[in-house]
Amino acid sequence: MKIRQSLCTGCRRREVFFFRPYSGQRLCKKCFVESVEAKVRATIAKYNMLDFNDKIAVAISGGKDSLSMLHILAKMELARPKASLTAVTIDEGIKGYRDEALEIAAAECQKLGIEHHVFSFRRLFGFTLDELAEKAWKTDEKLTTCSYCGILRRRALNVAASEVGARKIATAHTLDDEVQTVLMNVFRGDLARLAKEKPVTDDVHPKLAQKVKPFCEIPEKESALYAYVKKIEFQASPCPYSSGALRNDFREIVNSMEEKHAGTKFTIFNTLERLRPALYAVVDTSQYADCVECGEPSSGGLCKVCELLKKMR
Amino acid sequence: MKIRQSLCTGCRRREVFFFRPYSGQRLCKKCFVESVEAKVRATIAKYNMLDFNDKIAVAISGGKDSLSMLHILAKMELARPKASLTAVTIDEGIKGYRDEALEIAAAECQKLGIEHHVFSFRRLFGFTLDELAEKAWKTDEKLTTCSYCGILRRRALNVAASEVGARKIATAHTLDDEVQTVLMNVFRGDLARLAKEKPVTDDVHPKLAQKVKPFCEIPEKESALYAYVKKIEFQASPCPYSSGALRNDFREIVNSMEEKHAGTKFTIFNTLERLRPALYAVVDTSQYADCVECGEPSSGGLCKVCELLKKMR
Numbered sequence: 001m002k003i004r005q006s007l008c009t010g011c012r013r014r015e016v017f018f019f020r021p022y023s024g025q026r027l028c029k030k031c032f033v034e035s036v037e038a039k040v041r042a043t044i045a046k047y048n049m050l051d052f053n054d055k056i057a058v059a060i061s062g063g064k065d066s067l068s069m070l071h072i073l074a075k076m077e078l079a080r081p082k083a084s085l086t087a088v089t090i091d092e093g094i095k096g097y098r099d100e101a102l103e104i105a106a107a108e109c110q111k112l113g114i115e116h117h118v119f120s121f122r123r124l125f126g127f128t129l130d131e132l133a134e135k136a137w138k139t140d141e142k143l144t145t146c147s148y149c150g151i152l153r154r155r156a157l158n159v160a161a162s163e164v165g166a167r168k169i170a171t172a173h174t175l176d177d178e179v180q181t182v183l184m185n186v187f188r189g190d191l192a193r194l195a196k197e198k199p200v201t202d203d204v205h206p207k208l209a210q211k212v213k214p215f216c217e218i219p220e221k222e223s224a225l226y227a228y229v230k231k232i233e234f235q236a237s238p239c240p241y242s243s244g245a246l247r248n249d250f251r252e253i254v255n256s257m258e259e260k261h262a263g264t265k266f267t268i269f270n271t272l273e274r275l276r277p278a279l280y281a282v283v284d285t286s287q288y289a290d291c292v293e294c295g296e297p298s299s300g301g302l303c304k305v306c307e308l309l310k311k312m313r
Numbered sequence: 314m315k316i317r318q319s320l321c322t323g324c325r326r327r328e329v330f331f332f333r334p335y336s337g338q339r340l341c342k343k344c345f346v347e348s349v350e351a352k353v354r355a356t357i358a359k360y361n362m363l364d365f366n367d368k369i370a371v372a373i374s375g376g377k378d379s380l381s382m383l384h385i386l387a388k389m390e391l392a393r394p395k396a397s398l399t400a401v402t403i404d405e406g407i408k409g410y411r412d413e414a415l416e417i418a419a420a421e422c423q424k425l426g427i428e429h430h431v432f433s434f435r436r437l438f439g440f441t442l443d444e445l446a447e448k449a450w451k452t453d454e455k456l457t458t459c460s461y462c463g464i465l466r467r468r469a470l471n472v473a474a475s476e477v478g479a480r481k482i483a484t485a486h487t488l489d490d491e492v493q494t495v496l497m498n499v500f501r502g503d504l505a506r507l508a509k510e511k512p513v514t515d516d517v518h519p520k521l522a523q524k525v526k527p528f529c530e531i532p533e534k535e536s537a538l539y540a541y542v543k544k545i546e547f548q549a550s551p552c553p554y555s556s557g558a559l560r561n562d563f564r565e566i567v568n569s570m571e572e573k574h575a576g577t578k579f580t581i582f583n584t585l586e587r588l589r590p591a592l593y594a595v596v597d598t599s600q601y602a603d604c605v606e607c608g609e610p611s612s613g614g615l616c617k618v619c620e621l622l623k624k625m626r
Contacts, residue, residue: 186499187570187577189584249573253566257500260562264500271502278591 010035018225021262029229036226040072040214047199049212050168053082057166057209059157060087060108060116062101064227064234065172067108069215071230073170074112088160088169090153091120093128094240101235108233119160121152125309133241135312143308145241151304155296161209173213176220179268180250187250194272195279205288205297219265323348331538334575342542349539353385353527360512362525363481366395370479370522372470373400373422373429375414377540377547378485380421382528384543386483387425401473401482403466404433406441407553414548421546432473434465438622446554448625458554461621468609468618474522486526489533492581493563500563507585508592518601518610532578 008014009024010031017029027035044050058073060066070087077085087109091098102118109116122128127135129152133145143151161169178197185194196202201211215223227234242248257264290296291303298304321327322337323344330342340348357363371386373379383400390398400422404411415431422429435441440448442465446458456464474482491510498507509515514524528536540547555561570577603609604616611617 183499186584187574187581189580189587191584191587249570257562261500267502268500271499271504274502274504274595275592278595279588281594282587282591
């Protein structure tokens with residue numbers, strides 16, 4: 001009997017479509033899709049991310065990761081009638097980039113019958129990111145565009161969750177994002193962030209929604225492939241501000257190590273998970289105070305958002 | 314008055330010879346040499362590496378790092394009449410490589426008036442590394458040449474220390490070596506090694522000499538420059554077995570990050586030092602048992618050396 005090497009190792013019936021180097025699986029399209037969905041469900045359960053009656057704000061950018069996640073969460077919601085999803089998109093105000101993404105995000109939400117709300121930097125902070133980037137040239141601002149965009153985006157997401165009445169925010173950080181962040185924090189020596197960046201944020205302040213990352217164990221490549229197989233439209237071009245980002249260096253490093261040693265990303269991710277209890281013992285997990293200006297949670301005195309906007313005005 | 318930009322920031326008298334990017338110092342030859350020596354003395358004090366009456370086995374390979382270290386320790390010994398140094402070299406048996414290094418090492422020891430002893434894999438284990446590497450092709454040995462050379466070299470160093478009557482072994486691991494090791498252990502998820510690889514090994518077994526690393530805060534580049542300025546002869550060619558080593562990937566990664574962000578190596582090194590107390594809380598710091606075959610300290614059952622030699626015989 002001739003053995004058909006090209007049959008799926010899952011169903012043993014259909015043709016192989018995808019080889020997963022870190023597990024040795026050779027999967028057909030259907031089994032691949034099911035394996036990603038099963039992994040997301042398992043991740044949600046493992047980290048106790050969601051409750052049966054959660055109102056969840058799903059942060060979608062219009063990229064492959066967040067739209068793949070939205071599809072999977074929408075499917076899961078069907079079996080959980082007391083849970084509800086609302087999609088939220090932060091419009092930083094990046095000309096020639098975010099506009100296209102907004103259209104795609106809105107269209108996907110309509111297809112899935114999910115409410116979609118857009119929150120703009122302009123409305124929340126009075127400036128678009130383009131305007132801030134231009135102003136930064138004229139001040140002594142040392143933060144990179146990605147850094148202050150991150151500060152404002154975090155705040156915007158919290159406002160968004162609060163306005164749509166959600167106590168949880170799901171973001172589509174992939175395994176790759178998480179591992180890049182780990183290495184960046186090791187290279188920067190930032191033990192506090194190494195401790196805090198995790199699949200579920202600590203629920204530390206009544207004003208802050210809890211952030212959960214259902215894709216934290218999904219490799220970016222598989223997230224993209226999921227979108228492709230499910231024919232999800234997404235924005236493929238990268239943010240114009242991202243080209244100089246430190247993160248790109250780490251993406252290359254990690255991808256080249258994964259190429260040589262399949263499973264490296266999971267190893268690094270799991271190392272951090274094992275290390276985390278110990279990290280809490282050496283870092284300052286200080287409590288939040290209210291910002292003296294806006295009243296939002298801050299690490300003390302003026303919050304980072306107010307500090308940034310003050311400089312920019 | 315015209316300001317001479319090219320004057321040493323240390324003595325403000327002599328011409329600049331070396332720019333140290335992570336500190337901003339521009340040093341003349343003399344101040345550079347003194348700064349390296351001062352750093353080594355400070356490192357020894359900081360980690361409590363040596364006592365005034367220590368008998369120290371200095372592991373020298375014949376390369377720049379170990380010979381620079383030997384010179385500095387020899388100079389320090391002059392002020393500590395109760396301390397004594399003996400140089401030891403492990404001859405793994407690598408044709409066309411170690412022979413040259415042995416001659417250089419012996420010549421430098423003679424110049425400095427330091428006793429020098431050579432310990433060969435052939436005498437200690439019955440095989441040269443060349444023979445083992447050849448045998449490995451014919452067995453199912455999965456370890457790389459560097460890995461089993463490391464296992465045997467560690468044992469050889471302990472035997473060497475014991476035979477010359479030393480309770481301490483000084484090895485010339487540089488800042489670069491230490492940082493590469495940190496990253497390798499993060500990528501491999503080896504928390505136990507992450508905890509244990511440190512400037513001074515825990516003194517856990519009466520049969521094991523304590524290993525100290527006086528160069529652990531000296532960048533490799535400065536170690537090389539020290540040898541150059543002090544006209545120390547050293548072997549410059551790399552080990553023929555090292556070309557495929559994983560360590561080379563990490564060397565490149567770290568050097569390219571240091572190039573972009575001066576001080577990265579120190580940041581990573583210090584991150585680990587801050588993390589170490591916490592690491593001990595999550596790893597198994599199990600005690601040693603005696604190897605059932607050779608009686609040397611082992612993590613239990615057969616020691617790694619006996620296990621390796623058994624396969625090779």
